[in-house]
Amino acid sequence: MSIRDNVRKMKEVSPVVASLPVSVRDAALREIAEALSEHREEVFAANREDLDRAHRDGIADSVMKRLKFDEHKLSDCLAGINSLLALPDPVGKLTLKRELDEELILERVTVPIGVIGIIFEARPDALVQISCLCIKSGNCAVLKGGRETASTNKVLFDLIRDAAQKAGIPEGSLLQASAHSEIDELLKCDDCVDLLIPRGSNAFVRYIMDHTKIPVMGHSDGVCHTYVDEHADPDMAIPILIDAKTQYTAACNATETLLVHRSIADVFLPKAAKALAGNGVKLRGSAEAAEILKNSSSGTGTDSACIAGDDIMAGDDFRKEYLDLVLSVKLVDSVEEAAAHINRYGSHHTDCIITDDDSAAGQFMSLVDSAGVYRNCSTRFADGFRYGFGAEVGISTGKLHARGPVGLEGLVTYKYRLHGHGQIVGDYASGRKSFHFRELL
Amino acid sequence: MSIRDNVRKMKEVSPVVASLPVSVRDAALREIAEALSEHREEVFAANREDLDRAHRDGIADSVMKRLKFDEHKLSDCLAGINSLLALPDPVGKLTLKRELDEELILERVTVPIGVIGIIFEARPDALVQISCLCIKSGNCAVLKGGRETASTNKVLFDLIRDAAQKAGIPEGSLLQASAHSEIDELLKCDDCVDLLIPRGSNAFVRYIMDHTKIPVMGHSDGVCHTYVDEHADPDMAIPILIDAKTQYTAACNATETLLVHRSIADVFLPKAAKALAGNGVKLRGSAEAAEILKNSSSGTGTDSACIAGDDIMAGDDFRKEYLDLVLSVKLVDSVEEAAAHINRYGSHHTDCIITDDDSAAGQFMSLVDSAGVYRNCSTRFADGFRYGFGAEVGISTGKLHARGPVGLEGLVTYKYRLHGHGQIVGDYASGRKSFHFRELL
Numbered sequence: 001m002s003i004r005d006n007v008r009k010m011k012e013v014s015p016v017v018a019s020l021p022v023s024v025r026d027a028a029l030r031e032i033a034e035a036l037s038e039h040r041e042e043v044f045a046a047n048r049e050d051l052d053r054a055h056r057d058g059i060a061d062s063v064m065k066r067l068k069f070d071e072h073k074l075s076d077c078l079a080g081i082n083s084l085l086a087l088p089d090p091v092g093k094l095t096l097k098r099e100l101d102e103e104l105i106l107e108r109v110t111v112p113i114g115v116i117g118i119i120f121e122a123r124p125d126a127l128v129q130i131s132c133l134c135i136k137s138g139n140c141a142v143l144k145g146g147r148e149t150a151s152t153n154k155v156l157f158d159l160i161r162d163a164a165q166k167a168g169i170p171e172g173s174l175l176q177a178s179a180h181s182e183i184d185e186l187l188k189c190d191d192c193v194d195l196l197i198p199r200g201s202n203a204f205v206r207y208i209m210d211h212t213k214i215p216v217m218g219h220s221d222g223v224c225h226t227y228v229d230e231h232a233d234p235d236m237a238i239p240i241l242i243d244a245k246t247q248y249t250a251a252c253n254a255t256e257t258l259l260v261h262r263s264i265a266d267v268f269l270p271k272a273a274k275a276l277a278g279n280g281v282k283l284r285g286s287a288e289a290a291e292i293l294k295n296s297s298s299g300t301g302t303d304s305a306c307i308a309g310d311d312i313m314a315g316d317d318f319r320k321e322y323l324d325l326v327l328s329v330k331l332v333d334s335v336e337e338a339a340a341h342i343n344r345y346g347s348h349h350t351d352c353i354i355t356d357d358d359s360a361a362g363q364f365m366s367l368v369d370s371a372g373v374y375r376n377c378s379t380r381f382a383d384g385f386r387y388g389f390g391a392e393v394g395i396s397t398g399k400l401h402a403r404g405p406v407g408l409e410g411l412v413t414y415k416y417r418l419h420g421h422g423q424i425v426g427d428y429a430s431g432r433k434s435f436h437f438r439e440l441l
Numbered sequence: 442m443s444i445r446d447n448v449r450k451m452k453e454v455s456p457v458v459a460s461l462p463v464s465v466r467d468a469a470l471r472e473i474a475e476a477l478s479e480h481r482e483e484v485f486a487a488n489r490e491d492l493d494r495a496h497r498d499g500i501a502d503s504v505m506k507r508l509k510f511d512e513h514k515l516s517d518c519l520a521g522i523n524s525l526l527a528l529p530d531p532v533g534k535l536t537l538k539r540e541l542d543e544e545l546i547l548e549r550v551t552v553p554i555g556v557i558g559i560i561f562e563a564r565p566d567a568l569v570q571i572s573c574l575c576i577k578s579g580n581c582a583v584l585k586g587g588r589e590t591a592s593t594n595k596v597l598f599d600l601i602r603d604a605a606q607k608a609g610i611p612e613g614s615l616l617q618a619s620a621h622s623e624i625d626e627l628l629k630c631d632d633c634v635d636l637l638i639p640r641g642s643n644a645f646v647r648y649i650m651d652h653t654k655i656p657v658m659g660h661s662d663g664v665c666h667t668y669v670d671e672h673a674d675p676d677m678a679i680p681i682l683i684d685a686k687t688q689y690t691a692a693c694n695a696t697e698t699l700l701v702h703r704s705i706a707d708v709f710l711p712k713a714a715k716a717l718a719g720n721g722v723k724l725r726g727s728a729e730a731a732e733i734l735k736n737s738s739s740g741t742g743t744d745s746a747c748i749a750g751d752d753i754m755a756g757d758d759f760r761k762e763y764l765d766l767v768l769s770v771k772l773v774d775s776v777e778e779a780a781a782h783i784n785r786y787g788s789h790h791t792d793c794i795i796t797d798d799d800s801a802a803g804q805f806m807s808l809v810d811s812a813g814v815y816r817n818c819s820t821r822f823a824d825g826f827r828y829g830f831g832a833e834v835g836i837s838t839g840k841l842h843a844r845g846p847v848g849l850e851g852l853v854t855y856k857y858r859l860h861g862h863g864q865i866v867g868d869y870a871s872g873r874k875s876f877h878f879r880e881l882l
Contacts, residue, residue, distance in 0.1 A: 015784060019807040098829055104818065106828055113840055114810065194840050215656070215841050236863040243865035343456060365858050366460040369555065377545065377861025386869070387547055387857070388539055388878040399554055399635050399854045400656050401841040413840045416828070417806050420818025422677040424684035428827070437829040 003185045007142060009172050010115050011192035014140045017173045018112040022089040024168045028135050031163035033081045036128070039159055040074055046151040047124065054148055062250065069124045069152050077128040083390040084136050090408040091138045097441040100418075101433060105440070107417040112138035114194040116411070117186050118393070119144045119208060121200030124152040129391050130197070131160050131174060137411035142186060142193070144177040146200075154178070187212035197393050197406075202321065217406065219397035221347035222252025223321050224379040227338040227364065229355035230261040234268055236376060237354040238275045243378040244352070246279045250323050252395060253350050253372075253382040257318060257328040258283075259338045265289070265331050270296035276327065285329035287312045293329075318345040335360050339367035348397045350374065350382040350404075371397060371404035444626045448583060450613050451556050452633035455581045458614045459553040463530040465609045469576050472604035474522045477569070480600055481515055487592040488565065495589055503691065510565045510593050518569040524831040525577050531849040532579045538882040541859075542874060546881070548858040553579035555635040557852070558627050559834070560649060562641030563587040565594055570832050571638070572601050572615060578852035583627060583634070585618040587641075595619070628653035638834050638847075643762065658847065660838035662788035663693025664762050665820040668779040668805065670796035671702040675709055677817060678795040679716045684819040685793070687720045691764050693836060694791050694813075694823040698759060698769040699724075700779045706730070706772050711737035717768065726770035728753045734770075759786040776801050780808035789838045791815065791823040791845075812838060812845035 036043070047069040054067055096108035116139050118130050127145050134141040145153035157176040164174055177186060186193065190213040198208040198218050205220040226244050228237045244255035260268055269292050273283055285293060290312055313328055318341070320328060332338045335353070342351050350372035353364040365373040372382045382405060384392025389407030396402050402410030427433040477484070488510040495508055537549035557580050559571050568586050575582040586594035598617040605615060618627060627634065631654040639649040639659050646661040667685050669678045685696035701710055710733050714724055726734060731753055754769055759782070761769060773779045776794070783792050791813035794805040806814040813823045823846060825833025830848030837843050843851030868874040 012781065012784070015780065015808045015810050018810075100822075100827065100829065104822075209654075213650075215839070217841075233863075239865055240863060243867050247866045247870065339456065340453065343453070367456045369456050369459075370856065372857045372859060374859040375861060377859055377864040378866050380866035381541075381545075381859055381861075381864070382857075386541065386866070386876065388541065388876065398656070400658075403854055404857045413844055415811065416813045416823075416845045418813060418815040418818060418822055420816060420822075422674075422681060423818040423822070424680055425688050425819050425821035425827075426684050429688065435827065435829065 003142070003177055003182045004189055006172070006175050007115065007186070007189045007192050010140045010142065010175060013170050013172050014112075014114045016170055017140050018091070018114065018138045020138060020169070022091065025135055025138060026085055028164040028167035028169050029081050029085055029132055031167045032132065032135075032160050033078055035159045035163040036074060036077065036156075039155075040071070043069060043074070043152065043155050043159070044071075046155040047149070049151045050149045059148065063122065063148075066122045067124070067149050069149070069156075073125045077125055080129050080391045081132055084132055084408075087136070087390050087408060090136070090412045094441060095414060097439070099438040099440055100435050101423065103421040104423050105419045107419070108414050109417060110412045110414050113411055113413050115140045115142070115192060117142045117144075117189075117193045117196045117214065119183060119186070119196065119198045119200075121146040121204055122148055123199070124149045124156055126199060127153055127156050128160065130393050131157075133391055133393050133408060133411060135164060135169065137408050139411055140173040142175045142177060144183055144186065147180065150178065184211070187214065190214045199394050215401075217396050217398060217402060217410070218394045219252060219347065219349060221319075221321050221397075222254070222349045223256045223319060223345065223347040224253055224349050224382075225257045225259055225338075225342045225346055225351040226255045226379060227259040227332070227342070227351070227353045228261065228264070228268060228272075229335065229353055229357065229360050230263045231357035231360060232261075232264070232268075232354040233356055234271060237268070238272055240352070240354060240376070240378050241272060242275060242279050242281075244380055245276065245281055245327055246325065247378070247380050249325055251380065253379050254323070255327070255352075255379050256321050257330065257345070259330055259332050259341060260289075262331045262333050265292055269293060269329070280325045282326050283329050284311065284313050284326060286314065286331065288331050289329040316345070321347075335363045336367065339364060343367075343369050346370065348399075349395065350379045352377065352379050371395070444583070444618055444623045445630055447613070447616050448556065448627070448630045448633050451581045451583065451616060454611050454613050455553075455555045457611055458581050459532070459555070459579045461579060461610070463532065466576055466579060467526055469605040469608035469610050470522050470526055470573055472608045473573065473601050474519050476600045476604040477515060477518065477597075480596075481512070484510060484515070484593065484596050484600070485512075487596040488590070490592045491590045500589065504563065504589075507563045508565070508590050510590070510597075514566045518566055521570050521832045522573055525573055525849075528577070528831050528849060531577070531853045535882060536855060538880070540879040540881055541876050542864065544862040545864050546860045548860070549855050550858060551853045551855050554852055554854050556581045556583070556633060558583045558585075558630075558634045558637045558655065560585045560624060560627070560637065560639045560641075561587065562645055563589055564640070565590045565597055567640060568594055568597050569601065571834050572598075574832055574834050574849060574852060576605060576610065578849050580852055581614040583616045583618060585624055585627065588621065591619065625652070628655065631655045640835050656842075658837050658839060658843060658851070659835045660693060660788065660790060662760075662762050662838075663695070663790045664697045664760060664786065664788040665694055665790050665823075666698045666700055666783045666787055666792040667696045667820060668700040668773070668783070668792070668794045669702065669705070669709060669713075670776065670794055670798065670801050671704045672798035672801060673702075673705070673709075673795040674797055675712060678709070679713055681793070681795060681817070681819050682713060683716060683720050685821055686717065686722055686768055687766065688819070688821050690766055692821065694820050695764070696768070696793075696820050697762050698771065698786070700771055700773050700782060701730070703772045703774050706733055710734060710770070721766045723767045724770050725752065725754050725767060727755065727772065729772050730770040757786070762788075776804045777808065780805060784808075784810050787811065789840075790836065791820045793818065793820050812836070
């Protein structure tokens, strides 16, 4: 059967899945945890096959690390399932209850979104995490994992699907796509897939966004900023900057651009450059920043000064996401200018101000139009686990529905229920009756 | 200046608008109400021009009614502004406050969406209502009204913009597009418009959805159902059905399809057909429904029986949105079958069950995948005013962000604020520190 036929069937079964009590959904999570534990050796064996093939194909070490599924990754997955079990049911929450008139009660209640397509590159542990989030939130899911871990994905998916069905999740509510051609087929299912969540490289996510009418939740770029204000404590700023840039350079929440208030640049920039250079970070700056670094580099003994000449940064250069030990640098005159730069060249992901001044912090956090606005801490905190969401399906830089790290709450929508006793609109239009709107919640 | 340049400027000013206190936004609403009252004669005169031109162009009476902006429409607009003034500020609401660790506080706060494009056909009162909703929610708005009321729109828009600026809303945060070509230009501004809200005919809304990468909120079709269950009280069902079909046939929330439980069809259908025929409604049914109606029509003296032969309804015929005094009819065997039909052929707008049986009602409301699921009342209740939202920008049949009638709450998103004191992720990754997640709200 084609993906399209399968997804259409899934769409039909999705209201049944959405109506399952949380006891069944939680039981499915417990069965999955048990199955993964019990069959760990099968999973590891499949993963070794994938790793061997990847090795033969000459895949880079940094990627290899992401392909691995070992005892350590398994225990992370099991811990994730346990924290999902501990979280309250996101479905069926009453968020509004209003008496419109005598015996005419309006309710708004959270419900699962329905059918979610998840397309991700590499990371077999993401398959476990994302399917469990979908099950807990009462959604059906079509999963398409990366080719590099096809064997691991297959074993994991079969275990998850069988365990879920054993607990009473209907057949056909979890589906794995394996052929690459199925991605394009899935992108065309806008009449039966409610939401797509792509996870992978910028180019990959952008391709998905550009080739479907299905709403897409996620992000392509992650151009995060750290702005060091004139009232910043440099002893706080430098460790934060080093963490934000180097703790995991390939992450979307790593800082890519350092903005510094002009009034402190002469002193702060050389100091920061030295510390960053000590951590292997190369700076690329605006003409002015480069000048300061050049003049100071002999004095500080750092070789991290910007490359001068053609390599001076300007305009759209500041849109660059390095995902590497490189950092853009620019000077600004005010919080407003910092915010304007971030709003223009950033990706609305996560941006931070380092300052001791409450008013500057308030202004920055209000003016910066990003999912996360931070004060005095590392941009690397933007993550579902660190926010206490238990797990995340991804981070959204869109402004609609869910923003920032997306956990269970981002996987539900709501419906309005209206309970009447024969009321008709004609009576209200004619003035024979009128609404009185009384909150019952 | 082109629309694109103007919208780019608007994007830049939008964080400032988003940061305005509610006192300024409310003052703008009061200024607008005053300006509209004071300059009513100018508005009426412009509207007379539009109506004269429409009359000369031979526009249908039903449309003419929607073009009119008179004392009555003005007083509705003023009442709408007053109810918006009475509503609490949707911006700046804290929806999460969590201590992640000592002195590391995460907050989630509602913020305006940013720049909203609203494209609507006819209805000059919609211009007033929608701009006021945008102002109250701290958003910037580009408005493109219908050609038929160009003069009225221009006078209304100029009054609104000037009044808003008088109250302190920055220049450039409200913009009117007037040329039709500007619609296509606006649809391409996906880097600076955060949301599009189209209001108009199905074809119009579908055109917008198909020609932009900007997220679109709204609905094209409104195929609503009323399902008369085997445990329905016919004396309640028939008046509801007549209201749902005839109270305002052109509305998206009018019922287009009647589903009847097979066990009561022989008795209920002829009775309903007679009452509907008395209100000018023509039925079009499945073969089986047609048969019942044909057999009964001599007895009941109704001429409303389905047209037999080629006109028998089947399959995709049930996707038809009549917006007229015509109703599709089909028999079903169960609540499940009714829900499956609605989910397959409906538009996920608003659907109702008529029943005295709590368990059937519960099942229907759970299985039907629509923004509104009703029991024992007219589908015509699906409306922002009737839900107590004060006003609405439209009704969304999408499942993401906002669903059903969309008022102020649908015009805000949120951002996460993280307040730290130098925390870095490295300390949590190494295990030197750990999160403790304590709710502060």
